[in-house]
Amino acid sequence: MAKKKEKKIVDGLLKFNRVHPVTNVAITALFIFLALLCFMPALLVLIVSFSSEKSVVTIGYSYFPLEWSLASYTYLFNQGAYIGKAFINSIFVTITGTALGLVMCSTMGYALSRPNYRLRKFFSYFILIPMLFSGGLVASYMINVNVLGLKNTYWALILPICCSSFYVVIMRTFFQTSVPEAIIESAKIDGARQIRIFAQIVLPISLPSIATIGLFFTFAYWNDWMMAKYYLNTNMQDIFPLQYVLITLENNIDFLSRNAEFMGPEQTNNLPAETVRMAMVMVAVVPIACSYPFFQKYFISGLTIGAVKG
């Protein structure tokens, strides 16, 4: 009863401490504007991808197309081999990369979180140094291509970005704060080896942190286009990820539509070049746009823990 009353007083205080209602309206208006600013470009591209080619040719890209059409998506579907392959490549790279990245970061993070690990200090510096100094793009490129022979392989899309000191530090902090020492202690007394402790005790308790880092990796791999740009030749279409297809497809469609001009107006109208581009963009965006609101809270927890000093 007393507690309830106290809470009421506190609530009243907080209410009293709010900004002026007019200020609130101004702030709300500002944030609605900013939210629209972030969201409207995506909506424009979505609408363009659903409008007919004729509409785009006549009035350009618009939020209010003259007519709606599914032509671009039908085209993508019929040209399925190329796009479908890219989609599968992206998924393959994302899954493999995420799994590998998680193993890399969690094992290192675990080792650094053990207070009695004798090499802890050494390996803390070992992962800190690459955060401060790197060989740079040219040296990495030369080694990856000429020594490791990664050029034009799937590995080029996966390996160079499958671990990062930043994620290791996040993992270490997670393990330090969320895994009680007593549990590990008791498992040791029961005779469990470190590998077993890690796989059967530490990992299951740390599932939220694994999910967070896993999401970081998933989004990073899905969005990655730089590795493809560095390490894939333009004729290696079989292993193009979706993002890289987006870069190259533009030229290809230009090429197709230029050819179509020689075929006569009918074919030109049949090829929805402008809208297909935007449909492709949507194929790459929709999985992310639909999933990130659900995972947002993991990202936020990851961000805040990551900001704890290393």
Next chain:
Amino acid sequence: MSTTTLKPKQKKKTQGTNGSSFDNLEIFLLHLPTTIWYLIFCYAPMFGVVIAFKNYKVRPGKSFLWSLFKNSKWCGFDNFEFLFKSSYFESMLRNTLAYNFIFIILGVLVPVTLAILISQMYSRKMAKVCQTAMFLPHFLSWVVISYFVYAFLATDAGLVNNIGKSLGLTDGKHAWYADKNFWKYFLVFLNQWKGMGYGMVVYLATISGIDNEMYEAALIDGATKWQQTKYITIPCLRPIIGIMFIMAIGSIFRSDFGLFYQAPRNSGALVDITQTIDVYVYKALLERPNINMSSASSLLQSVCGCITIVAANLVVKKIDPDAGMF
């Protein structure tokens, strides 16, 4: 008394069982793959920087290492000398530093302001929706964003030209991708547009972690909203601002390759204002190969970045001992 003498002893005992050499070996084996990854992908390139001090020549059919160590002569700092003398060096350094300078200042000011404002909104639900929408650009790749930009700025079909034409403001034929003056500011806008949601969330998380009692106490003492912000919120945000600041300063010689290369669609007309060190390194490595120049600028970037991050950390630690990163 007896407990105090017992405690250290107990601790020592647990340490003994925990830190046996067998355990150490197992933990080492556990993270061995990661260690190998670091050696190959982080440490090997560090030695790869010798390429910047060589006149790199490839002989077809011979291995890279043979080319580097047997076929290429040491040339000291010749590559750097060429780089400093070249016409584009000044512009690429200026672009990188100037843009980053603006980005760092705005990157603290804008998200902190937004975070403080959004924390004052009455409706938590509305705030959540806005925050989610503003987070969206963070999850999009520059390739995708370049298409968004294209939908607005394309010369023939772009929305901006079309609206300008229908309102009678312009002739609707403006070539945005050749307009340096516009892109100068637009690059800054794009950077903020992509980053503000992320930055806001980082600071907002800290703000929501501040104990409400502090505000209540301040309120009872008659503090205004402005004073509460100035004397409670901002001091609480200081450590995290410090960390974000160090990270930003440490990458002052780096630039977002996607922003400067992909978003302007590598437009030749914009090269004066979009060529940063990263863009140059990429172009000199893969588009018009000039390995000597490329490796020299790449190494220069790494060394300067390393110096700035250590220096920034020292300075921030001097000001506020808790705010340092390492």
